[in-house]
Amino acid sequence: MPHSDSSDLEPDSSHTLHPTIREEVQDLMMSSDTDTAHAPPPHIAARFSRSSTLRRKTSATSSRRNSLTSHHSSRSSRSAQGGPYSTHVAQHLRRASIIETRKARLADRAAHAEQVRLRAALAKAAPRASTSSEDRALAAKQAREKFLAQVAANCAEEVKRAKKVAEDTREKKAAEHLKLKEDMIERLAEAEKRRSLLQQHQRRPRTATLPSVEERKVIVRKPRTETEAAKVIQKAWRNSKRRSVISGFLELGLTLENIQNASFEDVGSLLSQDKVLQSTSKVLRMYGVQDSDSDMTGEHTATRTFLSAFLVLGHPAQVLSEDSEQEKDLIEKAKNVLLCFDNMVMNPSLSPSASQLESLSDAYTSFQTAFTAWKDRDSSVLLDTMLAQFVELDAIWQSVKNDKDGHVAEDYREGIQHNQTLLLVRLKRLAGPDRAMRMITEAVRKSRKAKGKKKLAGDVRPRAASLPSADATAPKLTPIEASVSDVDVGASEIGHRKATSLLPDNRTIMHELAINKEYRIDIKCKTDMREQAIQAVSANMRQGLESGLGDLFIVAMAETLREKLLSLVVPGKSLHTLISESLDTAMITNQVKMGAFSYQQFFTFMNSLLPKICAPVRDAEVKALAEDQTEDPIERLAKLNYVVDLLSVDHANFSLQMNAPLLIKEAMGYEQRCFANTVSGQKLRKTAQWWSGAKRKTEEEMVRRSSREQSAPAHRTTSDKIYMQGIVDLAIGVTELQEDDIPETLELDRSRIGRMRGEILRMVVISAVLLTAKNLMRRDVRSQWKEQAQRMWDLPFTDAQAFIAAIESRYALPANTKTQLSGTSERILLDGRNRQVSHPVVKVLLQKLKAHVYTRLSASSADERVKAASGASQVLSSGGLAEFVVQIGAMVDELQRVADVDREAHGKWYDDVIEAVNQENVTDA
Numbered sequence: 001m002p003h004s005d006s007s008d009l010e011p012d013s014s015h016t017l018h019p020t021i022r023e024e025v026q027d028l029m030m031s032s033d034t035d036t037a038h039a040p041p042p043h044i045a046a047r048f049s050r051s052s053t054l055r056r057k058t059s060a061t062s063s064r065r066n067s068l069t070s071h072h073s074s075r076s077s078r079s080a081q082g083g084p085y086s087t088h089v090a091q092h093l094r095r096a097s098i099i100e101t102r103k104a105r106l107a108d109r110a111a112h113a114e115q116v117r118l119r120a121a122l123a124k125a126a127p128r129a130s131t132s133s134e135d136r137a138l139a140a141k142q143a144r145e146k147f148l149a150q151v152a153a154n155c156a157e158e159v160k161r162a163k164k165v166a167e168d169t170r171e172k173k174a175a176e177h178l179k180l181k182e183d184m185i186e187r188l189a190e191a192e193k194r195r196s197l198l199q200q201h202q203r204r205p206r207t208a209t210l211p212s213v214e215e216r217k218v219i220v221r222k223p224r225t226e227t228e229a230a231k232v233i234q235k236a237w238r239n240s241k242r243r244s245v246i247s248g249f250l251e252l253g254l255t256l257e258n259i260q261n262a263s264f265e266d267v268g269s270l271l272s273q274d275k276v277l278q279s280t281s282k283v284l285r286m287y288g289v290q291d292s293d294s295d296m297t298g299e300h301t302a303t304r305t306f307l308s309a310f311l312v313l314g315h316p317a318q319v320l321s322e323d324s325e326q327e328k329d330l331i332e333k334a335k336n337v338l339l340c341f342d343n344m345v346m347n348p349s350l351s352p353s354a355s356q357l358e359s360l361s362d363a364y365t366s367f368q369t370a371f372t373a374w375k376d377r378d379s380s381v382l383l384d385t386m387l388a389q390f391v392e393l394d395a396i397w398q399s400v401k402n403d404k405d406g407h408v409a410e411d412y413r414e415g416i417q418h419n420q421t422l423l424l425v426r427l428k429r430l431a432g433p434d435r436a437m438r439m440i441t442e443a444v445r446k447s448r449k450a451k452g453k454k455k456l457a458g459d460v461r462p463r464a465a466s467l468p469s470a471d472a473t474a475p476k477l478t479p480i481e482a483s484v485s486d487v488d489v490g491a492s493e494i495g496h497r498k499a500t501s502l503l504p505d506n507r508t509i510m511h512e513l514a515i516n517k518e519y520r521i522d523i524k525c526k527t528d529m530r531e532q533a534i535q536a537v538s539a540n541m542r543q544g545l546e547s548g549l550g551d552l553f554i555v556a557m558a559e560t561l562r563e564k565l566l567s568l569v570v571p572g573k574s575l576h577t578l579i580s581e582s583l584d585t586a587m588i589t590n591q592v593k594m595g596a597f598s599y600q601q602f603f604t605f606m607n608s609l610l611p612k613i614c615a616p617v618r619d620a621e622v623k624a625l626a627e628d629q630t631e632d633p634i635e636r637l638a639k640l641n642y643v644v645d646l647l648s649v650d651h652a653n654f655s656l657q658m659n660a661p662l663l664i665k666e667a668m669g670y671e672q673r674c675f676a677n678t679v680s681g682q683k684l685r686k687t688a689q690w691w692s693g694a695k696r697k698t699e700e701e702m703v704r705r706s707s708r709e710q711s712a713p714a715h716r717t718t719s720d721k722i723y724m725q726g727i728v729d730l731a732i733g734v735t736e737l738q739e740d741d742i743p744e745t746l747e748l749d750r751s752r753i754g755r756m757r758g759e760i761l762r763m764v765v766i767s768a769v770l771l772t773a774k775n776l777m778r779r780d781v782r783s784q785w786k787e788q789a790q791r792m793w794d795l796p797f798t799d800a801q802a803f804i805a806a807i808e809s810r811y812a813l814p815a816n817t818k819t820q821l822s823g824t825s826e827r828i829l830l831d832g833r834n835r836q837v838s839h840p841v842v843k844v845l846l847q848k849l850k851a852h853v854y855t856r857l858s859a860s861s862a863d864e865r866v867k868a869a870s871g872a873s874q875v876l877s878s879g880g881l882a883e884f885v886v887q888i889g890a891m892v893d894e895l896q897r898v899a900d901v902d903r904e905a906h907g908k909w910y911d912d913v914i915e916a917v918n919q920e921n922v923t924d925a
Contacts, residue, residue: 694726
């Protein structure tokens with residue numbers, strides 16, 4: 001059978017026929033030849049046909065198969081074997097080939113996808129480090145979020161501000177609407193009031209008279225009863241009385257035009273006349289204008305208050321000292337009360353209506369309230385000024401009342417009593433008798449207490465000190481270490497004493513006692529110098545110990561302590577013997593040489609000795625020294641030396657307290673001897689230069705004063721005025737003192753003058769700031785802001801805001817005022833830091849202060865001094881220095897005492913200097 005034969009032959013011919021058939025099938029399907037003899041039917045061709053875009057590219061094998069040789073061989077094979085079977089096989093092979101190719105392609109894609117998945121899993125599992133791009137992206141995101149949050153906050157703030165502005169605008173419009181409504185209601189009420197008034201007093205026109213006499217008689221009817229007749233009579237009497245009172249007031253001519261045309265003095269005398277007061281009181285009583293009191297005092301008060309409205313409107317410049325809001329309000333209310341009063345007085349034939357009386361009463365009440373507030377504020381300033389004057393006079397009397405020998409008290413007593421009497425009368429009139437006496441008593445008590453003796457808390461009498469006997473002819477000046485007659489003190493001894501002791505030298509003590517009878521040695525002013533000296537001594541001792549010379553320092557320190565302790569005890573007593581034997585210099589020297597000196601035994605002895613010598617007030621310092629167990633012996637020696645100095649100061653002050661009267665008697669002679677030894681054989685160059693400058697300045701001032709009038713004795717140049725001019729130029733200044741500024745005669749007062757200059761600088765700077773603030777706030781420059789000045793006293797000149805904060809602690813400053821005050825204060829404080837005078841306000845204040853001090857110091861008689869002292873408060877207050885009246889008064893008193901002591905002690909040297917300066921002037925001329 002043919003099929004069996006072909007099947008038998010197929011395996012054998014698979015190697016030869018199969019590739020040829022495959023190639024033929026591929027050639028047939030891939031061929032684009034249209035004239036092929038064995039083309040498949042259309043429906044079969046359509047099944048195997050493929051789009052040109054999806055047709056596979058021919059490979060190299062297919063290209064080989066499409067060659068002419070391959071095509072010829074395939075055709076010969078097909079013609080030899082037959083058609084249908086070979087076509088089926090070709091299709092089958094082609095399908096298998098395509099499937100295999102697709103499987104391989106899909107397998108490759110699956111393998112690639114698996115590799116990609118594996119790489120992605122590995123990359124995801126591995127730890128990733130943030131790159132710069134990711135950081136930038138994260139930062140950009142955060143910045144964007146922050147910006148969005150800021151924009152949101154700004155938008156919220158703007159919305160809030162817009163809501164607030166809208167609410168304020170709405171409230172403002174509502175307030176304006178309410179105000180307009182109230183004004184409209186008030187206008188309508190006034191119109192209704194005027195209408196009712198016109199209806200009540202409106203007369204009939206002439207054409208509206210009754211046509212007949214009978215009708216007129218009907219209107220004016222007779223009273224029927226006695227009661228009605230009495231009422232008619234009373235009404236007529238009241239009208240006549242009212243017209244009489246108003247006519248009497250109008251005859252006075254009290255109109256605003258007449259008040260303005262007359263002088264202030266004439267108006268004051270007119271308003272104080274009894275006739276004016278009585279007439280005005282009758283009118284006000286008729287209109288019901290009175291104070292709350294119904295007695296005669298209340299009526300007089302109401303009358304004077306009402307008449308003050310004429311003064312306020314007629315002469316505001318003389319009555320009002322400022323132009324602040326309070327004064328403007330007072331003027332406005334004075335206008336209202338006078339307008340209401342004029343409307344009622346100008347028509348005496350008409351009785352005032354109830355609305356007019358109510359308007360007058362309201363206007364007067366408002367004016368009275370404003371006038372009382374203004375008067376209280378102005379009176380408070382006047383009260384403070386007059387109290388300060390009274391206290392100043394009392395301080396002068398307290399300083400001279402004990403001087404019986406020189407008859408100074410008799411010269412001052414009459415003038416002080418006269419001025420104090422005048423001040424007391426004014427104070428009682430202004431504040432009332434009881435209140436005035438209370439204020440004076442309290443102010444005088446505070447002043448005397450502030451100037452009283454400052455005593456230490458506790459017993460200051462040393463335990464080892466002895467009271468002087470009653471029959472003692474001369475005091476024993478143990479703490480001064482020398483007799484007042486012994487002035488031959490070497491320079492080395494003075495330098496050693498100053499370096500190792502807190503006590504001043506004898507000349508300084510006698511000089512201070514002559515100026516201040518209650519002088520006591522103050523340790524505070526020398527504490528810093530003392531610490532420096534102790535540190536220097538300690539450093540030298542340590543250096544000596546390191547170099548092997550410490551033995552000399554130990555012996556010297558022991559000798560110094562021995563001398564100080566012996567000066568604190570009475571010779572011949574047991575303590576004096578104990579100190580002499582225990583602190584023997586020779587014994588300590590031998591112990592140091594042999595190495596047997598013990599610091600512990602030395603300090604133990606001192607700790608047991610000092611409680612027996614010290615005053616009870618120093619028990620705490622001595623106990624602290626005994627409990628101090630510092631291992632450094634040098635430091636313990638320094639502390640021991642300091643405590644012994646404290647005991648020396650206490651002993652010296654106690655001796656001064658006991659012996660001050662006798663020392664004061666010898667002070668002038670002692671100073672003359674010391675000054676003679678100091679300047680023996682030398683010319684007083686600095687004194688002559690100082691006197692020449694003061695004389696030249698005094699002559700220029702006298703020429704300027706006498707240029708407008710004839711020369712009078714008060715304008716002549718005298719030695720007293722020249723000296724006081726020099727004293728004022730030295731003390732009243734702000735610059736640093738130079739070496740040649742102080743004359744030789746005032747060398748002991750160098751520290752005092754330097755202190756005064758520092759206080760003057762602080763006074764003028766603080767006063768300039770306060771004066772600027774008062775002017776900007778439109779306050780009275782005479783008002784005393786003592787609390788603010790006290791706070792500013794301790795502030796540095798580098799912090800302007802602290803000065804403004806001191807003012808704001810009491811007074812509220814608007815923003816514009818605070819800005820102006822800050823700029824001005826900064827410029828003023830710049831002068832304080834540089835110790836100069838360049839700001840105009842500071843310059844004017846310093847000139848006024850210098851002129852005031854010179855006026856008080858140059859007063860020659862007791863009456864002139866009392867007059868200058870009594871007017872000091874008023875002069876300084878009006879000049880802008882109201883806060884420092886007391887300090888300036890104390891400074892003037894101190895300068896006066898310094899001048900008196902200096903001229904009494906160095907009078908003959910001043911005579912020589914004056915003669916030499918006059919000769920030089922004559923020679924130059």
